[in-house]
Amino acid sequence: MPRRSYDQYCAAARALDAVGDRWTLLIVRELLAGPRRYTDLHADLPGVSTDVLASRLKGMEREGLATRRRLPPPAPASVYQLTPRGTELLPVLAALAAWGAPALAERRPTDALRAHWFAIPLARRLAGLGPGLVEVRLDEGVFHIRTDGGEPLYGDGPAEHPDVRLTLDAQTCIAISDGSLTLDDGVRDGRVQLDTPSATTPHGARTGTGAQRPE
Amino acid sequence: MPRRSYDQYCAAARALDAVGDRWTLLIVRELLAGPRRYTDLHADLPGVSTDVLASRLKGMEREGLATRRRLPPPAPASVYQLTPRGTELLPVLAALAAWGAPALAERRPTDALRAHWFAIPLARRLAGLGPGLVEVRLDEGVFHIRTDGGEPLYGDGPAEHPDVRLTLDAQTCIAISDGSLTLDDGVRDGRVQLDTPSATTPHGARTGTGAQRPE
DNA sequence: CGGCATCCGTGACGATACTG
DNA sequence: CAGTATCGTCACGGATGCCG
Numbered sequence: 001m002p003r004r005s006y007d008q009y010c011a012a013a014r015a016l017d018a019v020g021d022r023w024t025l026l027i028v029r030e031l032l033a034g035p036r037r038y039t040d041l042h043a044d045l046p047g048v049s050t051d052v053l054a055s056r057l058k059g060m061e062r063e064g065l066a067t068r069r070r071l072p073p074p075a076p077a078s079v080y081q082l083t084p085r086g087t088e089l090l091p092v093l094a095a096l097a098a099w100g101a102p103a104l105a106e107r108r109p110t111d112a113l114r115a116h117w118f119a120i121p122l123a124r125r126l127a128g129l130g131p132g133l134v135e136v137r138l139d140e141g142v143f144h145i146r147t148d149g150g151e152p153l154y155g156d157g158p159a160e161h162p163d164v165r166l167t168l169d170a171q172t173c174i175a176i177s178d179g180s181l182t183l184d185d186g187v188r189d190g191r192v193q194l195d196t197p198s199a200t201t202p203h204g205a206r207t208g209t210g211a212q213r214p215e
Numbered sequence: 216m217p218r219r220s221y222d223q224y225c226a227a228a229r230a231l232d233a234v235g236d237r238w239t240l241l242i243v244r245e246l247l248a249g250p251r252r253y254t255d256l257h258a259d260l261p262g263v264s265t266d267v268l269a270s271r272l273k274g275m276e277r278e279g280l281a282t283r284r285r286l287p288p289p290a291p292a293s294v295y296q297l298t299p300r301g302t303e304l305l306p307v308l309a310a311l312a313a314w315g316a317p318a319l320a321e322r323r324p325t326d327a328l329r330a331h332w333f334a335i336p337l338a339r340r341l342a343g344l345g346p347g348l349v350e351v352r353l354d355e356g357v358f359h360i361r362t363d364g365g366e367p368l369y370g371d372g373p374a375e376h377p378d379v380r381l382t383l384d385a386q387t388c389i390a391i392s393d394g395s396l397t398l399d400d401g402v403r404d405g406r407v408q409l410d411t412p413s414a415t416t417p418h419g420a421r422t423g424t425g426a427q428r429p430e
Numbered sequence: 431c432g433g434c435a436t437c438c439g440t441g442a443c444g445a446t447a448c449t450g
Numbered sequence: 451c452a453g454t455a456t457c458g459t460c461a462c463g464g465a466t467g468c469c470g
Contacts, residue, residue, distance in 0.1 A: 011332075016240060026223075037451080038451075039453095046222070049444045049446090092310040114225075219444090264465090265465090293432090
């Protein structure tokens with residue numbers, strides 16, 4: 001699907017043939033958070049042009065990375081969803097995120113930000129900590145991480161019945177992700193508000209930070 | 216260093232800003248096998264144009280991924296070498312290779328092939344098997360894998376004093392890498408010739424497959 | 431000869447406008 | 451809402467030339 005194949009009998013080159021094109025891996029990152037409509041993808045990928053996005057999605061369908069599913073008539077829309085093969089790109093994005101994490105020290109004013117972009121680095125750190133479903137609330141939005149099924153998966157928006165809720169800011173989230181701050185220490189000094197909604201807790205919202213996009 | 220930054224405050228996007236450009240990760244793959252001269256890089260990356268290669272190398276220097284070192288006068292040449300930061304991209308290439316491995320089922324006649332391109336997938340399988348230094352001899356060339364230092368590293372050409380030598384063909388190498396053939400089974404049915412050169416063995420070559428490029 | 435720089439044709443990309 | 455159409459620009463790939 002790239003402009004041109006590398007034509008190399010090499011596993012990494014073959015992978016880059018499929019996902020090495022500009023924007024493709026970032027589209028995968030978006031779809032890893034759950035099914036998305038075209039317009040939502042376009043909104044969460046500032047800078048991508050409409051034709052390139054359409055072309056990439058078409059290519060990803062051809063490569064078996066994603067499928068296009070049409071929603072029931074009430075809301076005539078279609079959503080794009082990763083196939084299992086596409087989901088298997090999570091380790092690739094995780095490795096890229098781990099390597100690129102130091103570059104987050106600098107925050108440029110032109111940088112866009114979506115809450116669930118923190119999910120992949122954070123999930124690596126939270127994996128093995130026990131609880132299955134974690135809801136994370138940032139000022140920029142809410143996402144959730146599932147750490148029970150081997151590979152950690154994540155999704156946009158609030159979780160259904162989270163085992164634990166974390167409320168923190170972006171900077172703290174980064175510090176926890178890169179290991180410079182432990183979750184315990186963050187709770188101790190108040191930078192992280194840890195909240196375990198018991199079954200008896202009503203569904204009412206407790207903190208002010210809501211989701212940007214209702215789902 | 217890409218044509219244009221993604222301008223996203225996301226670790227993966229930052230990584231793609233640095234290494235997401237066409238050819239960059241394949242140049243890293245080459246340099247992971249050891250220092251390389253410009254001409255060797257150009258020879259082992261069929262399809263890359265001279266100016267793009269020069270541009271990428273310059274960008275990689277700027278990003279702190281590689282350094283250019285001038286060799287002593289006898290051979291007035293300069294070699295490019297990865298920095299530690301560049302070497303840390305190995306997990307990224309490993310993840311890409313793991314994901315792209317199934318695409319090696321099809322071997323196109325236009326595909327180029329270098330022996331050490333098998334090193335990354337094979338190293339993952341050989342890691343934890345014990346011996347520190349493995350020399351691998353394919354019909355297409357020789358490379359070696361170091362499995363002693365945590366992350367497996369590899370190099371082009373024969374090893375100095377390998378703990379074990381493997382002689383096999385490309386197809387068998389793939390089968391071992393993807394787990395469909397164990398090393399033991401390969402040795403048993405003769406597809407893999409396992410050779411443990413003892414300290415008493417003289418240095419003479421024993422098999423017919425020599426290195427393509429003397430080092 | 432190795433290490434690029436230059437030139438050029440083609441194609442990919444990005445922004446905007448427009449349509450079913 | 452979900453793309454397609456159009457267009458200017460830039461990056462890529464190939465060839466050649468320069469310079470140590």
